[in-house]
Amino acid sequence: AARAGRVEFRNVTFAYPGAEAPVLSDISFTAEPGQTVAIIGSTGAGKSSLLGLLPRLYDAASGEVLLDGVPVTRLDRAEITQRVAMVPQRPYLFSGTIGHNLRFGKPEATEQELWEALTVAQAADFVQDKAAGLDSRISQGGTNVSGGQRQRLCIARALVTEPKVYLFDDSFSALDVATDARLRRALKAKTADATVIIVGQRVSTIADADQILVLDKGRIVDRGTHEELLESSSTYQEIVES
Ligand code: DGT
Numbered sequence: 001a002a003r004a005g006r007v008e009f010r011n012v013t014f015a016y017p018g019a020e021a022p023v024l025s026d027i028s029f030t031a032e033p034g035q036t037v038a039i040i041g042s043t044g045a046g047k048s049s050l051l052g053l054l055p056r057l058y059d060a061a062s063g064e065v066l067l068d069g070v071p072v073t074r075l076d077r078a079e080i081t082q083r084v085a086m087v088p089q090r091p092y093l094f095s096g097t098i099g100h101n102l103r104f105g106k107p108e109a110t111e112q113e114l115w116e117a118l119t120v121a122q123a124a125d126f127v128q129d130k131a132a133g134l135d136s137r138i139s140q141g142g143t144n145v146s147g148g149q150r151q152r153l154c155i156a157r158a159l160v161t162e163p164k165v166y167l168f169d170d171s172f173s174a175l176d177v178a179t180d181a182r183l184r185r186a187l188k189a190k191t192a193d194a195t196v197i198i199v200g201q202r203v204s205t206i207a208d209a210d211q212i213l214v215l216d217k218g219r220i221v222d223r224g225t226h227e228e229l230l231e232s233s234s235t236y237q238e239i240v241e242s
Contacts, residue, residue: 165194172184
């Protein structure tokens with residue numbers, strides 16, 4: 001069906017402006033609605049750069065990034081933000097209330113929608129514990145919430161917009177393992193029809209993905225499920241054991 005959230009990278013190469021060496025080379029994969037694709041790889045492998053090509057933080061030098069079969073370079077930004085939500089590696093909260101921050105992508109969201117998103121993101125408890133609840137103020141840059149709370153608020157903010165595609169860039173790293181597991185279970189139930197692309201460092205975060213891409217120096221060196229990669233990929237084994 002159209003507008004379902006299918007993501008396809010076709011032979012994508014990308015270099016930052018002014019840099020000589022490409023950060024990504026010949027990247028091809030497909031993520032279908034309902035699927036979770038995980039990207040793992042050492043620091044600097046190009047994982048964040050890869051995610052950024054979908055919301056057009058940057059454009060590919062060659063190859064194509066397609067959303068529901070249409071190159072993203074042919075879509076306007078509003079169309080992309082409507083369908084794709086990215087939780088960046090260093091998620092940003094601006095000064096204002098928690099409610100303002102959560103409504104960033106959907107100003108008309110009801111309180112009930114905000115609480116639903118907070119519940120999935122495992123953030124309802126700590127917001128409830130604040131005297132002012134949704135009206136509690138976040139200081140500039142979110143310095144008065146912990147790193148894990150900030151991640152969860154930014155995940156909730158993405159959920160509020162009900163996108164077709166979620167991009168999570170290491171969004172679960174500041175959470176303890178139990179919260180991470182609870183959050184992803186709730187997320188899976190809530191986003192069953194969505195396409196999820198997740199950059200993760202922790203094996204427990206990515207092990208249940210439908211497909212794992214192992215990225216090394218900007219190339220996909222191996223791909224498969226957790227079980228397949230444990231058998232076939234020495235790079236994956238090294239990451240798992242580290
Ligand atoms: P991480 O977050 O440390 O696990 O690393 P990755 O895998 O997310 O890597 P990524 O995509 O952040 O960086 C890949 C390479 O690109 C790395 O050599 C740093 C470089 N790079 C990242 N962002 C920029 C940028 O904004 N400008 C330039 N010129 N280079 C960048």
